[in-house]
Amino acid sequence: MTGRLRIRRPDDWHLHVRQGDLLRQVLPLTTAHFARALVMPNTVPPVLNAEAATAYAAELRAVAGDRDFLPLMTIQVTPATTAATVGAAVDAGVVAGKLYPEGVTTGADVGGVRNVEALWPTFGAMADHGMVLCVHGELPSASVLAREEAFLPVLERIARAFPSLRIVLEHVSTAAAVAAVRALPNVGATVTAHHLRLTIDDVLSDRGLQPHHFCKPVAKTAADRAALVEAATGGDPSFFFGSDSAPHPHARKESAAAPAGVFTAPVALAVLAEIFEEVEALDRLEAFVAEHGADHYGVERNQGFVELRREAWTVPERYGDVVPLAAGQSLAWHVADDADLA
């Protein structure tokens, strides 16, 4: 195995970076590896319109400093999101609107949506303005392990009703979702690093319940993971990388009620390289992390490159007070940083 892999600078098409201190702590770990990231709107309060998105983007750029990094902004789609909201947001550079079914994820209790067809006019405006619809695809009324599959008929209804609307089914976690995405021409999907690595047995583990592996959608079975690996590594342009990296202070995770979210920003590329190598698809890693997403969103692919090196390193137990995926474990690949390249 040769030791180096040079790929186009990647994008993260699904990122949580929070605000304030936590933002300052985690954003540099993304800007070190990624040229752009689609930043989720579930802040407190949520990003609901052009004004809030513009203010958040300014905060992100201030924290990113002189790194070559472009935050791509989103608004949350709620029953209050009008065609005018959409138009103004797109004019302000907002790329996507995020739909959370009610009650399924952080922030989804604010403006979550029960009756998706009430949003038909909004979706129409999004299609007209070229705003991408990002969907957290879980039906809250179903059991936690069945929610994604139960949502797929809703996804199909939206996709068929708005064939010119570009849709992204976020953080797919099941073989059923992979099949649905393949069948719908205007739907793409993000795949996270942790859903490619974990199954439900890594959450409900023999080593004890693992809050740092708990996310929504929950990691599923080995067969589901195999379908995700095939989707991510198989070259299908409908599938691209979105980390869903979601930092929570370790004290909140190691508690009687651990919030959902896996923190992967600093390890995602290394984890992906290991997975792609395992299935002998390292030559397709670049397309997954740096091409398919840009193409689906209709933006230019990035200039510049990052270099991955096949040199084992041990993932830190914590970055600040956040525990990353694979904490304390050895990973075979790492991203060459500025010092390596100097």
Place this chain on the structure above:
Amino acid sequence: MTGRLRIRRPDDWHLHVRQGDLLRQVLPLTTAHFARALVMPNTVPPVLNAEAATAYAAELRAVAGDRDFLPLMTIQVTPATTAATVGAAVDAGVVAGKLYPEGVTTGADVGGVRNVEALWPTFGAMADHGMVLCVHGELPSASVLAREEAFLPVLERIARAFPSLRIVLEHVSTAAAVAAVRALPNVGATVTAHHLRLTIDDVLSDRGLQPHHFCKPVAKTAADRAALVEAATGGDPSFFFGSDSAPHPHARKESAAAPAGVFTAPVALAVLAEIFEEVEALDRLEAFVAEHGADHYGVERNQGFVELRREAWTVPERYGDVVPLAAGQSLAWHVADDADLA
């Protein structure tokens, strides 16, 4: 609804009370409600023979003090358990031998069993001596949610090979296990209070991951729970109460790797009364908690009574440093204690 229910003093046919300080903390919560409890052998080190069982029983009796309480002792069945071990244990009053498939639960890494047929001579000796075989029925090689069902063919093989061996499938968690127990004449099953109350959605919860709801076997689907409720409340003498109450200090539960176990000793009867009342089977509660188990084990039913009162109370957030099931929640029934009855 009338407010009082007087029932024969119950037994807990599956209990963990640990040792030392924790034992002193939790055992009185069992002796306050239960006349007898089958005490699991997965201490550190495990209870493997008559001598260890006798010593542990003495420790339990010393802690129980002058409460009217009888600990029923078990040994762990391992590849080193000979016919002589079984005979000596039965002579010392040991009631049951507990089989842990390797790697599935606390203590199972010590003397767990992979090749169950290597134990045929031991099972024969248990049948001959009238020692009950208690089985943690999960096949470790299966995925965590499929392990119990995957174990059922092993259970059936043992039960059919030793028709005179009395077997208990412990803490059943699936509809499939309920059906298997119904079909095997020499197999009974314990049902816990928490498996009657929780599903996997209470572990992987919308309110955050719940370590205090994490146990092995993991709570399953709503359909599985419904089958357990039907088994427990339907009058079938194959099903009886075993709490599997398993205390862990809250700091270990609220950690990056929470051990499996739900602490239910002080709330189990109240939880059961609520569940039996919901399905209009309060008249069958006594049989489930005080008759079926004794009959399966071939011991006398208890003398004396406990009284349950339909008066709401709020479960404490902690007993000592252990968080109970339903902590901070209101329960409709409570067990009248000595003070109430005075």
